[in-house]
């Protein structure tokens with residue numbers, strides 16, 4: 274792993290969905306070993322961008338390179354952990370059985386299931402059926418799947434939705450712990466209060482990049498310490514321009 278190379282490099286990415294262009298020529302890089310927040314209002318294109326990075330989105334133009342390979346390359350399958358917005362666990366398997374199943378599909382060691390259950394704080398629900406989990410437990414089970422096999426890049430689409438503040442805090446500690454080990458995390462959220470927890474921010478609006486930098490640089494640029502306010506000022510700035 275070359276830490277000086279970006280984990281994700283996107284050049285002039287254009288994507289249409291339902292015949293309408295929803296990403297309008299995005300260019301940016303995601304540095305390795307950091308937590309990058311992908312922020313922006315509902316419908317701005319976060320999931321579409323994530324799908325393009327994971328390699329499951331048909332793109333109209335541009336280039337997406339992930340860990341030095343074109344997005345979607347078979348070589349990337351075991352290097353990327355991806356958790357979608359809809360939790361994907363089998364209802365009729367226990368949490369541990371779900372994780373053992375996904376571990377075998379991913380070629381991860383069998384005991385990885387218990388490691389990731391501990392990491393997401395779900396060990397006490399290991400024997401519970403997927404169909405009986407609460408919303409927050411389902412989210413954590415999905416996140417646990419994304420951690421299997423120790424991927425180099427972890428992409429999480431709105432991972433903290435519906436979680437209580439204590440759990441959110443614990444998960445952010447986990448994200449930063451992973452980043453400290455050299456793992457790259459790309460975490461989407463439409464909640465600006467999560468922005469302050471990220472090392473870097475990529476702010477999207479209507480399929481275009483509104484800001485790309487550290488929370489500190491965004492605060493400095495907009496002259497406010499409140500990131501929600503900073504976002505509103507950026508919108509005013511671009512609208513005026």
Ligand SMILES: Nc1ncnc2c1ncn2[C@@H]1O[C@H](COP(=O)(O)OP(=O)(O)OP(=O)(O)O)[C@@H](O)[C@H]1O
Nearest residue numbers: 290291295313314315316317318319320321322463
């Ligand atoms: N399958 C589809 N067909 C047509 N349009 C789509 C499709 N999926 C998404 N879109 C449109 O593409 C745009 C971007 O959607 P996307 O899901 O990427 O946004 P998002 O930022 O992830 O939103 P949210 O935060 O609500 O999940 C939206 O205008 C959405 O309506």
